[in-house]
Amino acid sequence: MFNRSFVKYYHLMLLPGILLLILFSIVPMFGVTIAFEDFMPTKGIFRSEWVGLDNFNYMFSLPDSRQVFVNTIAIAVMKIVAGLAVPFVFSLLLHEAANAKFKRTVQTIVYLPHFLSWVILSGVIINFLSLEGIVNRLIEWFGGNPVMFLQSNHWFRVVLVTTDVWKEFGWGTIIFLAALTGINPSLYEAAAIDGANRFQRLRFVTVPGMVATIVLLATLSFGNVLNAGFDQIFNLYNPIVYQSGDIIDTYVYRAGLLEAQYGLSTAVGLFKSVISFVLIAASYGLATRFANYRIF
Amino acid sequence: MVIRGNNRLVDAFIYVFLAFVAFMSLAPILNTLAISLSSKVAVSAGQVTFWPVDPNLFAYKQVLQDRSFFVSFGVSVKRVLLGGGLNFLLTVLMAYPLSRTSKQFPMRNGYMWFIIFTMLFSGGLVPWYMTINKLGLMDTIWALVLPPAVPVFNVILLMNFFRGIPKELDEAANIDGAGPWKILWTIYVPVSLPALASVTLFSIVGHWNSFFDGMILMNHKQNWPLQTYIQQLLVSVTSIMNTTDPEEIKRLTNLSGQLLNAAKVIISMLPIAVIYPFLQRFFIHGIVLGSVKE
Numbered sequence: 057m058f059n060r061s062f063v064k065y066y067h068l069m070l071l072p073g074i075l076l077l078i079l080f081s082i083v084p085m086f087g088v089t090i091a092f093e094d095f096m097p098t099k100g101i102f103r104s105e106w107v108g109l110d111n112f113n114y115m116f117s118l119p120d121s122r123q124v125f126v127n128t129i130a131i132a133v134m135k136i137v138a139g140l141a142v143p144f145v146f147s148l149l150l151h152e153a154a155n156a157k158f159k160r161t162v163q164t165i166v167y168l169p170h171f172l173s174w175v176i177l178s179g180v181i182i183n184f185l186s187l188e189g190i191v192n193r194l195i196e197w198f199g200g201n202p203v204m205f206l207q208s209n210h211w212f213r214v215v216l217v218t219t220d221v222w223k224e225f226g227w228g229t230i231i232f233l234a235a236l237t238g239i240n241p242s243l244y245e246a247a248a249i250d251g252a253n254r255f256q257r258l259r260f261v262t263v264p265g266m267v268a269t270i271v272l273l274a275t276l277s278f279g280n281v282l283n284a285g286f287d288q289i290f291n292l293y294n295p296i297v298y299q300s301g302d303i304i305d306t307y308v309y310r311a312g313l314l315e316a317q318y319g320l321s322t323a324v325g326l327f328k329s330v331i332s333f334v335l336i337a338a339s340y341g342l343a344t345r346f347a348n349y350r351i352f
Numbered sequence: 353m354v355i356r357g358n359n360r361l362v363d364a365f366i367y368v369f370l371a372f373v374a375f376m377s378l379a380p381i382l383n384t385l386a387i388s389l390s391s392k393v394a395v396s397a398g399q400v401t402f403w404p405v406d407p408n409l410f411a412y413k414q415v416l417q418d419r420s421f422f423v424s425f426g427v428s429v430k431r432v433l434l435g436g437g438l439n440f441l442l443t444v445l446m447a448y449p450l451s452r453t454s455k456q457f458p459m460r461n462g463y464m465w466f467i468i469f470t471m472l473f474s475g476g477l478v479p480w481y482m483t484i485n486k487l488g489l490m491d492t493i494w495a496l497v498l499p500p501a502v503p504v505f506n507v508i509l510l511m512n513f514f515r516g517i518p519k520e521l522d523e524a525a526n527i528d529g530a531g532p533w534k535i536l537w538t539i540y541v542p543v544s545l546p547a548l549a550s551v552t553l554f555s556i557v558g559h560w561n562s563f564f565d566g567m568i569l570m571n572h573k574q575n576w577p578l579q580t581y582i583q584q585l586l587v588s589v590t591s592i593m594n595t596t597d598p599e600e601i602k603r604l605t606n607l608s609g610q611l612l613n614a615a616k617v618i619i620s621m622l623p624i625a626v627i628y629p630f631l632q633r634f635f636i637h638g639i640v641l642g643s644v645k646e
Contacts (some may be wrong), residue, residue: 062531063530064457070445072442073445073446073501074503074629075464075499077467081470084479085475086479087475087476087480087483088475088479089476090479106593119368119469146373150370152363153366155403156362171561172621173563176620177380182608183387184380184384185589188398190383222377266390287563291583308476312477312478312481313477313568316377321476322477325476325478333472
């Protein structure tokens with residue numbers, strides 16, 4: 057069905073949204089010229105001095121920014137791995153529970169943290185991990201020494217990965233549970249008739265049936281290698297743990313909006329945007345080619 | 353037919369383990385709830401676990417008298433209504449034309465690549481901030497509502513849902529003389545209510561939970577949304593702590609009033625807790641709806 061007179065309505069329907077996207081997404085993209093300038097707010101974008109790649113050279117020479125890149129990738133990769141493994145194992149266990157009511161109750165509970173903001177959850181975590189908090193009292197009860205989790209470079213990344221898993225693992229199970237229900241039940245019947253026990257059915261029917269989903273999710277997560285989670289880290293960190301927990305996004309915020317190093321901040325941000333863009337495009341390309349995945 | 357293992361012990365272990373994990377998911381939140389209901393003495397002595405010690409409503413009474421808490425609560429409600437409403441309208445308006453085939457709407461793929469591009473690439477924080485500043489939106493509610501007005505991800509979800517609607521409905525309406533506008537609002541929107549509910553709830557939760565824009569775009573305290581208010585109140589204290597001295601940390605945390613903060617954290621969770629049963633039902637529907645296509 058093709059109706060020429062409809063087309064102008066389609067343009068009209070898209071117009072307000074497209075205008076807003078131009079205003080708040082495309083216009084700021086031109087602002088990346090700041091990355092190549094010695095930007096002075098009083099002079100503006102057009103009259104500030106052009107310095108070429110100076111900001112980028114400066115960025116690579118700073119020990120801070122090198123540490124920031126290392127932290128970002130380390131934290132993001134640990135989160136990606138844990139964020140795939142934990143929901144996978146949990147959904148397998150949940151799938152084994154026969155009681156539907158019990159299953160639903162557990163699901164309802166584990167999804168909850170996903171809907172709460174990192175501001176709120178940080179408040180909760182700071183209580184939980186404080187020196188008088190429940191975790192440290194448990195450690196003392198077992199005879200250990202209390203740990204300052206949020207003031208220790210040794211523990212900070214562990215806290216980040218653990219609390220991220222805590223918030224998101226329940227939500228992450230949804231996609232695995234959907235894949236589990238997609239496995240043909242007759243395969244289980246056939247396996248049972250052939251004498252496969254519970255573990256063998258898991259090993260030879262369930263896991264092979266999940267491989268495609270895992271590979272797809274792993275591929276798509278490549279695009280997140282530079283996203284270590286601004287909201288979480290911003291709400292949990294402090295200057296003592298910058299060494300292990302400062303990431304690109306928090307660094308861009310501090311350099312750009314607190315220390316007024318506009319050129320440097322924009323350069324770091326642009327560097328991240330470009331690499332992320334390439335990674336996402338590549339991962340979608342791979343997913344499309346090998347898993348027939350399309351987002352639109 | 354579902355085949356179950358016959359090993360009772362394994363079953364029991366699985367149930368106990370699942371129940372334990374579910375409890376651990378709630379434990380930190382229950383701990384904060386218990387703190388908010390306990391006495392100051394019990395809290396600073398570290399006696400509170402998952403059940404209030406000397407239960408009382410002192411903290412909640414204090415919060416009720418805190419005017420700026422409710423001013424911020426009001427800002428949040430306002431941004432959810434305005435921002436959520438605008439998100440809904442724009443999502444519907446954009447998803448429909450984009451759900452047409454490129455035969456029906458020749459420019460469709462061009463628009464599609466454009467919005468995908470805006471989703472994948474960004475100019476970064478400083479240029480974004482300067483744009484909003486230049487537009488004169490600082491310290492207005494519009495700074496919180498207009499920049500995230502087009503939720504591209506939701507548009508794609510809804511577009512995929514619209515594509516699953518049988519073409520016969522379109523054709524029938526078209527023969528009856530309905531134009532695109534009428535087809536959208538009298539056919540597509542009513543048959544997509546579950547999908548619309550899920551994308552709307554996505555944007556409501558997004559607006560309610562966001563703190564960063566409020567923090568950098570609102571210079572005056574009375575314009576802070578609730579999450580920004582809470583952030584400034586309890587997190588900014590720890591984030592400037594440049595010390596590992598336990599006594600100093602204790603002093604700084606006591607300054608911020610652990611008990612009151614716990615109550616504020618709990619109250620700001622309430623709206624999400626109230627809509628959570630709906631979320632539960634629709635969200636899961638929503639996340640699967642965009643992801644599985646045959």
